[in-house]
Amino acid sequence: MYNLVIHETRSRWRAILGWGFGLILFGAVYISIFPGLFEQFKSLKDLAVYKLVGMQLGSVEGYMASVILVYAVILLCIYCIIASTSTLAGEEDNGTLELIVAMPLSRWQILTAKAVALSVVVLFMMTIASIGNAIILAVIKINHPINVTPFGLFTALMSSLPLALGFIMIGLFLGAILPNRRLSATVLTIFFIASFFGENIAGMVKSLEPIRFFSLFNYYNTTEIIFSDGAQLSDILILLGIAAAFFILALICFKRRNITVGAWPWQRGKITDEEYISS
Amino acid sequence: MSSEIILQTNDLSVYYGAHRGIKDLNLSVQKGEVFGYLGPNGAGKTTTLRAILDIIHPTRGTANLFGLDSQKDGVAIRERISYLPGELSLYRSMKASDFFDLLGSLQKNKLDKSYLEQLIERVDLDPSRKMKEYSHGNKQKIGVVAAFMGKKELIILDEPTIGLDPLVQQTVLELVQEVKKDGRTIFLSSHNLKEVQTVCDRVGIIQNGELIKTEKVKTLITQQLKRLEIHFRKEPPHGAFPIEGVKEISRDGNLVLLEVSQNLDRLIEQAAPYGIVDIETKTVSLEEIFLAFYGPQNKGGQNV
Numbered sequence: 001m002y003n004l005v006i007h008e009t010r011s012r013w014r015a016i017l018g019w020g021f022g023l024i025l026f027g028a029v030y031i032s033i034f035p036g037l038f039e040q041f042k043s044l045k046d047l048a049v050y051k052l053v054g055m056q057l058g059s060v061e062g063y064m065a066s067v068i069l070v071y072a073v074i075l076l077c078i079y080c081i082i083a084s085t086s087t088l089a090g091e092e093d094n095g096t097l098e099l100i101v102a103m104p105l106s107r108w109q110i111l112t113a114k115a116v117a118l119s120v121v122v123l124f125m126m127t128i129a130s131i132g133n134a135i136i137l138a139v140i141k142i143n144h145p146i147n148v149t150p151f152g153l154f155t156a157l158m159s160s161l162p163l164a165l166g167f168i169m170i171g172l173f174l175g176a177i178l179p180n181r182r183l184s185a186t187v188l189t190i191f192f193i194a195s196f197f198g199e200n201i202a203g204m205v206k207s208l209e210p211i212r213f214f215s216l217f218n219y220y221n222t223t224e225i226i227f228s229d230g231a232q233l234s235d236i237l238i239l240l241g242i243a244a245a246f247f248i249l250a251l252i253c254f255k256r257r258n259i260t261v262g263a264w265p266w267q268r269g270k271i272t273d274e275e276y277i278s279s
Numbered sequence: 280m281s282s283e284i285i286l287q288t289n290d291l292s293v294y295y296g297a298h299r300g301i302k303d304l305n306l307s308v309q310k311g312e313v314f315g316y317l318g319p320n321g322a323g324k325t326t327t328l329r330a331i332l333d334i335i336h337p338t339r340g341t342a343n344l345f346g347l348d349s350q351k352d353g354v355a356i357r358e359r360i361s362y363l364p365g366e367l368s369l370y371r372s373m374k375a376s377d378f379f380d381l382l383g384s385l386q387k388n389k390l391d392k393s394y395l396e397q398l399i400e401r402v403d404l405d406p407s408r409k410m411k412e413y414s415h416g417n418k419q420k421i422g423v424v425a426a427f428m429g430k431k432e433l434i435i436l437d438e439p440t441i442g443l444d445p446l447v448q449q450t451v452l453e454l455v456q457e458v459k460k461d462g463r464t465i466f467l468s469s470h471n472l473k474e475v476q477t478v479c480d481r482v483g484i485i486q487n488g489e490l491i492k493t494e495k496v497k498t499l500i501t502q503q504l505k506r507l508e509i510h511f512r513k514e515p516p517h518g519a520f521p522i523e524g525v526k527e528i529s530r531d532g533n534l535v536l537l538e539v540s541q542n543l544d545r546l547i548e549q550a551a552p553y554g555i556v557d558i559e560t561k562t563v564s565l566e567e568i569f570l571a572f573y574g575p576q577n578k579g580g581q582n583v
Contacts, residue, residue, distance in 0.1 A: 003384035011370070095368025099425075101334050103385045104358040258335040263295055 001109040004100070008117030012083070016121055019079050020128030023072050027133035030067045031140055034060060060146050061224035064153070069222045072129065073160040074196070080122065080164050081188050084171025087114050088254065089181035098260050107255045115172055115247055122164045130157035152227035159231035162239035163220045167192065169246035176253035179262040216242065283310040285433055285464045286331065290340035293323075293330050300326040301488040303340065308433075308466055313459050315479035315496070316468040317569060323488040324468045325365050328437055331466075332362055344433065358387050363426035365437035365468070367418060375406035375413070375421050382425055391430060398424045401450050415442045423447075427454050434458060435466045440474060452478050472569050476500070484569070504568045505539045506561035507546075512554025520549050536561075 088111070091097040100110055134150035141150075170191065174184040199217040202208040212218040219235040286308040293300035301323040308314045318324050329335040331342045333353045342349040344356045369378060383390035399406055402420040410418065419442045426434055436455075440448040448471075455465050455478045469475050475482060476496060484492040492499075511533045520527065524541030533556075539546060547555075 003381070007381050007384075011373070095364070095366055096370055098329075098334060098364050098368070099362075099382075100385075102332050102357060102360075102362040102364075103382070104354050104387060105385060106354050256336070258295075260329060261295060261335060 001105060001113050004105065004110065004113035005117050005120070008087075008114055009120050012117070012121045015079070015083070016124045016128070019075070020125045021132070023075060023125070023129035024132030024136070026072060026075065027068050027129070028136045030071070031064065031133070031136055034063055034067075059224065060144075061148050061227060064146070064148055065156070065222050065224045065226060068133065068153070069156055069160070069226070072133075072157060073163060073220065073222075076122070076126065076129075076160060076164050077167050077192055079125070080118075080167040081171060081185060081192060083118055083121070084168045085175050085181050085185040085188060087118060088172055088175035088250075089178065089184040090175070092175075092259060092262065093181045095260070101259050107257075108251050111172065111176070111251055111254045115169065115250075118168050118172075119165055122168065123161060126158055126161055126164070130154045133157060148224075148227045155230055156226045159226065159236070160220060162231075162236050162243065163216055165243040166216050166239050166246070169243040169250060173246045173250040173253065176250045176257055179264055284308070285310045285345060286314075286466065287343045288327075288331070288340065289343070291327070291330055291337050291342055292339040293326050293335055294338040299323075299488045300335070300338075301330065301485070304485075304488075304490050306483050306490055306493060308464060310432075310464055311459065311462045312480040313455060313465040313467060313478050315475040315482035316466065316485065317470075317472070317475065317482055318485035322485045324485060325437055326488075327485070328362070328365075328435055328466070328468060332357065332360070332435070359432045360435060361426045361429045361431040361433075362435045363422045363437060363439055365441075367422040369410040369418055369421060371411040372409055374409055375404065378410070378421065379406065379425065379428060383428070386429055388429070390428065394430065395424070395428045398427055398454075401454075402447050416444060416447070419443055420447060423451055423454070427458070430461075431463070433464045433466065435468075437468045438470065439467070440469070440471055448474070499568055505543070506567075507537045507539055508559040508561060509535050509537065509550060509555060510557040510559075511535065511550070512556055515550070515553040519553070520546055522546055522549065 088097065091100070101107070105113075131154065134154040137146070137148065137153050138150040140146065167188070171184065171188050174187055175181065178184045178187065195215040196217055198208075198211050199215040202210075202212040202215070202218075216239065219238045221231055221235065284307050286306075288304050288306050291304040292302050304323075304327060316324055316327070326335065330337050331344065331349060333342075333349045333356075336350065345359060347356050349356060373381075379390075379395060383395075402423055404417060404420045404424065406421075410421070413421070419439075423439055423443075426436060426439070440451050443451065452474055455467070458465055459478075459480075465478075467475065467479060479496050481493065481495050482499065483490055506528070514530075514533045515535065517527075520537070522542045522545050524539060525546050526538045528536040528538055530536065537546070
């Protein structure tokens, strides 16, 4: 199993570097443009369209929290959707999963290896992105007074990992239960969009408040407080709990799955005696 | 070949919802034999292999390998098996050499590197390239090497020579024979009946998900279908032998070529009045037997 983890992780080294440095570039652009545009942004702070996408333009710290933390994490989640649905469902569609399943590994070992590898990949990716963004902030702070420490930005970015794990495990679960990758990716993307906008809309409309609890973004703090206080332990535990629950569901479904068939769950059950006799 | 049973299926059935994959399959493969598995497209050959390896879970019935249950003891079983899928898919951006390393690393037993190198050389493969750079034939070579490199007790091959040039096809057949000589077992699903006839000891014939025949290749060839060339003293009229299982292939005056799958005694009886000068038995290939099973006039081999 260990060798499979190594293989799965190594096969994504380009993604680690590409997405890691891409997120640094993203942060560099957005952190560096803000000091010069601060006054203009302040006048836009009450516009609903910005609230809808979770942007706080009233302060440098609010802007950094809402732009860097939210959009870097959106990009990270996009990677998680792509990677998690291409891991089981995608490999089954490609036919490579058949080879791995025919190896002397149990289904739980295969799934665990893939889940661990994806988690490690995201960890590396975010470590690169967080260190890079912290360095850029440190450089910008030389000339502009920003009330966020590089370490605060580093920990805030790293606190997105439980959220990423949540999406990875949901992706693995969908890959294990739905017939193909396209469907798994579609369902997860819809959930992701609903989760993101649901959280922001619920923040604007009081009557929609209860739907927040179904959004993973509800458990990820993107206010400026995170730079000083860090992520709340309860949020981290909830996200890790969700990730664990979907991992267990993925294990159950993957164990039951007929690889290469691409069938719906109800097509995988045992036939009844009547069906058997009539067939 | 020993009488020890390596693979045994008991009423093995796989249904996809209401669709039939395989039904009540009962077959056994002995240690040290090369077992050929024949059937037209969609007959259920690949489904059988996947069910045996627990890639697909049986709807009903069991598959036992080395005395172990394929579902309960899958890992222990797969430690002793290697498998070449019929539709081989490889990691596009991985080098062939890395692929062999990966497969080797997932095995319990240490890989015999010198044997791996030998195999690579024998199939004439350059393992330093990425999968996406290989032709279909070269990808199949990779699959062949991967199947044989672990020196497993049972090697399951689904169409192993498809897309290979005749020289490499020959090498694969040699490898199969070497495995057999080694006392190990091969389960070979193939459409290439000549190669099945060359290397297999026994064959199982599957149609519409049901095993309709299991027989030794030699027996199948010598007993199942005969081609008789009868030299008559007096030319019999056309349609002189309206017997079930007897078909006239051609005639040249008093020389009539007949294909006989059953009722040989009745044929002799009805042929005697025309005066039999000579009877010659012609060799029938496995291909002809297979076509007799599945040919348009004889779907399912009722007359074979």
